[in-house]
Amino acid sequence: MAKIGIFFGSNTGNTRKIAKLIKKKFDDDLMDKPLNVNRVEIDAFASYEYLILGTPTLGEGELPGLSSDCETESWEEFLPKLEDLDFSGKTIALYGLGDQVGYPDEFVDAMIEIYDFIKERGANFVGEWPTDGYEFESSESIVDDKFVGLVLDQDNQSSLTEERLNTWLNQIAPAFGLPL
Ligand SMILES: Cc1cc2nc3c(=O)[nH]c(=O)nc-3n(C[C@H](O)[C@H](O)[C@H](O)COP(=O)(O)O)c2cc1C
Numbered sequence: 001m002a003k004i005g006i007f008f009g010s011n012t013g014n015t016r017k018i019a020k021l022i023k024k025k026f027d028d029d030l031m032d033k034p035l036n037v038n039r040v041e042i043d044a045f046a047s048y049e050y051l052i053l054g055t056p057t058l059g060e061g062e063l064p065g066l067s068s069d070c071e072t073e074s075w076e077e078f079l080p081k082l083e084d085l086d087f088s089g090k091t092i093a094l095y096g097l098g099d100q101v102g103y104p105d106e107f108v109d110a111m112i113e114i115y116d117f118i119k120e121r122g123a124n125f126v127g128e129w130p131t132d133g134y135e136f137e138s139s140e141s142i143v144d145d146k147f148v149g150l151v152l153d154q155d156n157q158s159s160l161t162e163e164r165l166n167t168w169l170n171q172i173a174p175a176f177g178l179p180l
Pocket of ligand 1: 155
């Protein structure tokens with residue numbers, strides 16, 4: 001088992017694609033292959049000290065899952081299964097996908113649901129991200145004037161994704177003990 005686990009939910013594949021892009025930057029000793037949360041055992045998830053978690057926002061500011069018309073279960077159904085886990089000692093970085101033009105009033109709102117749920121259970125979050133460079137009205141996923149994780153908008157700003165990703169990975173590298 002590698003040191004870092006990377007898990008995502010995804011409806012149309014964008015969040016999966018980003019997980020794969022991240023994985024490409026690290027060898028198998030450091031990071032295991034990305035897994036969709038709809039087919040993850042809790043024990044496997046809980047075994048990592050370092051986690052990168054990705055989610056799109058669907059519905060109206062919701063986590064992906066059956067309520068937001070995903071074809072399979074996703075974070076909505078997976079998160080409650082983590083209820084009894086103790087995350088203390090774990091370091092977690094979040095990334096979220098959204099559409100700032102189509103959904104300016106609930107831009108990347110789903111990230112905060114994962115953040116709040118897991119933070120309450122003791123995790124140390126890293127990788128907060130500035131709100132500069134995005135145009136939106138409102139987002140729940142802002143704490144202390146920053147997004148709680150990396151925000152990517154494949155619908156409107158896909159040309160910025162690679163650079164944002166590299167900057168963010170460099171930012172979280174020390175906390176993850178990564179050689180970047
Ligand atoms: C039905 C639907 C609802 C959406 N709702 C939101 C939303 O509330 N907030 C947001 O920022 N993006 C929203 N989006 C945009 C998605 O988050 C975005 O397209 C994302 O890249 C999808 O990722 P996926 O391909 O991994 O599912 C929505 C997209 C769809 C199709």
